[in-house]
Amino acid sequence: MSTEPLLCVENLQTQFHTKSGIVRAVDGISFTVHEGEIVGLVGESGAGKSVASMSLLRLIESPGEIVGGEITYKGETIFSLEDDTDGGRREREAMLANDEIRRRIRGNEIAMIFQDPMKSLNPVFTVGGQLREFIELNRDLSGSEAETEAIRMLREVGIPDPEQRYGEYPHQFSGGMRQRVLIAMALACEPSLIIADEPTTALDVTVEGQIIDLVDDLQDRYGTSFLWVTHDMGVVAEICDRVNVMYLGEIVEQAPVDDLFYDTSHPYTAALLESMPRPDRATELEPIEGVMPEAIDPPSGCRFHPRCPDAREVCTRVHPETKTVAETEDGPHRAACVKHDVFDVGYDESVPLESGEKATVESAESSPNQPSTDGGGAHE
Ligand SMILES: Nc1ncnc2c1ncn2[C@@H]1O[C@H](COP(=O)(O)OP(=O)(O)OP(=O)(O)O)[C@@H](O)[C@H]1O
Numbered sequence: 001m002s003t004e005p006l007l008c009v010e011n012l013q014t015q016f017h018t019k020s021g022i023v024r025a026v027d028g029i030s031f032t033v034h035e036g037e038i039v040g041l042v043g044e045s046g047a048g049k050s051v052a053s054m055s056l057l058r059l060i061e062s063p064g065e066i067v068g069g070e071i072t073y074k075g076e077t078i079f080s081l082e083d084d085t086d087g088g089r090r091e092r093e094a095m096l097a098n099d100e101i102r103r104r105i106r107g108n109e110i111a112m113i114f115q116d117p118m119k120s121l122n123p124v125f126t127v128g129g130q131l132r133e134f135i136e137l138n139r140d141l142s143g144s145e146a147e148t149e150a151i152r153m154l155r156e157v158g159i160p161d162p163e164q165r166y167g168e169y170p171h172q173f174s175g176g177m178r179q180r181v182l183i184a185m186a187l188a189c190e191p192s193l194i195i196a197d198e199p200t201t202a203l204d205v206t207v208e209g210q211i212i213d214l215v216d217d218l219q220d221r222y223g224t225s226f227l228w229v230t231h232d233m234g235v236v237a238e239i240c241d242r243v244n245v246m247y248l249g250e251i252v253e254q255a256p257v258d259d260l261f262y263d264t265s266h267p268y269t270a271a272l273l274e275s276m277p278r279p280d281r282a283t284e285l286e287p288i289e290g291v292m293p294e295a296i297d298p299p300s301g302c303r304f305h306p307r308c309p310d311a312r313e314v315c316t317r318v319h320p321e322t323k324t325v326a327e328t329e330d331g332p333h334r335a336a337c338v339k340h341d342v343f344d345v346g347y348d349e350s351v352p353l354e355s356g357e358k359a360t361v362e363s364a365e366s367s368p369n370q371p372s373t374d375g376g377g378a379h380e
Pocket residue numbers: 016018023024025043044045046047048049050051052063064231294295
């Protein structure tokens with residue numbers, strides 16, 4: 001993996017300004033996507049996966065804002081700030097203008113697929129008509145050429161009888177078939193990268209499996225890279241080459257997929273894996289203990305410590321950066337957990353936290369001036 005990455009994200013920070021305070025939805029994440037790779041972004045609801053994905057295409061709207069970090073794609077600057085002369089921050093000159101992002105990048109270079117195809121398809125126009133129009137607008141083709149291309153794409157994504165289905169409306173398609181249409185639309189301009197935000201979550205398991213097989217196959221044939229957003233470790237195992245695990249706005253573990261599963265290095269990832277349904281185990285699932293705190297007022301130290309079975313006193317104080325914990329054939333294995341020797345902050349000597357203690361330590365540490373959304377009820 002010595003070549004330049006296709007997409008490079010460094011220390012990305014995206015925040016929402018709300019009445020109750022600043023929501024640090026994405027709080028300094030860094031990752032790359034190389035050509036031909038399927039990279040996973042996984043984590044529970046509220047981790048910041050969608051905000052991160054939208055940030056990559058500069059689709060964040062007020063009250064949200066990217067406040068820091070750098071996004072580069074094929075060497076071009078999608079986002080970057082620099083210090084200006086009077087102590088503020090300004091957009092770097094190299095950063096692409098909004099209309100360039102709209103005209104050259106979105107759809108053509110980086111396409112996006114969302115969970116709900118009905119939001120992306122217009123119910124009053126035929127599926128084929130929408131696909132044809134999209135192709136006509138984005139590629140230099142005449143109406144009839146675009147129609148032929150649209151039918152070819154429908155066939156390509158496994159829609160049976162595409163000439164016939166071309167003239168049907170979105171409601172005449174099943175959920176899985178609609179998702180295939182969106183994949184056809186995403187592929188239509190032959191982008192180098194597709195960002196897929198939970199595209200199979202609403203589908204039943206069999207159809208989900210078919211869509212995943214389709215993506216795997218298309219990925220092979222077109223060489224398209226994917227950023228695959230999901231909360232499902234089963235899907236990650238199925239499809240991803242490398243994985244980023246997100247917790248409360250941060251990436252806590254980053255590894256090639258096999259290493260993530262067989263040499264799990266962050267207790268949060270371990271908990272996600274424990275809660276995953278597996279065919280070789282009885283129906284009893286192990287839910288992750290506790291609920292994810294709000295991104296508005298994250299716990300001190302390691303953000304996962306109040307739920308972590310391995311938490312020690314030091315974890316309430318030290319906020320771990322993500323560090324390389326092992327080198328593998330397929331790249332570095334990185335984790336943000338001080339129990340690893342590279343951190344050297346006295347984890348071994350530190351006193352383990354009892355479940356009750358975690359809350360006490362946390363409330364003692366948090367500043368009384370900070371707005372709290374839950375009224376501190378959890379600490380009673
Ligand atoms: N428009 C908004 N205003 C305020 N906060 C927001 C807004 N959009 C997202 N957030 C907050 O940002 C955080 C991250 O949300 P995000 O949607 O990225 O999570 P996610 O990981 O995609 O979760 P899910 O699996 O539920 O889709 C959450 O705390 C959420 O409440």
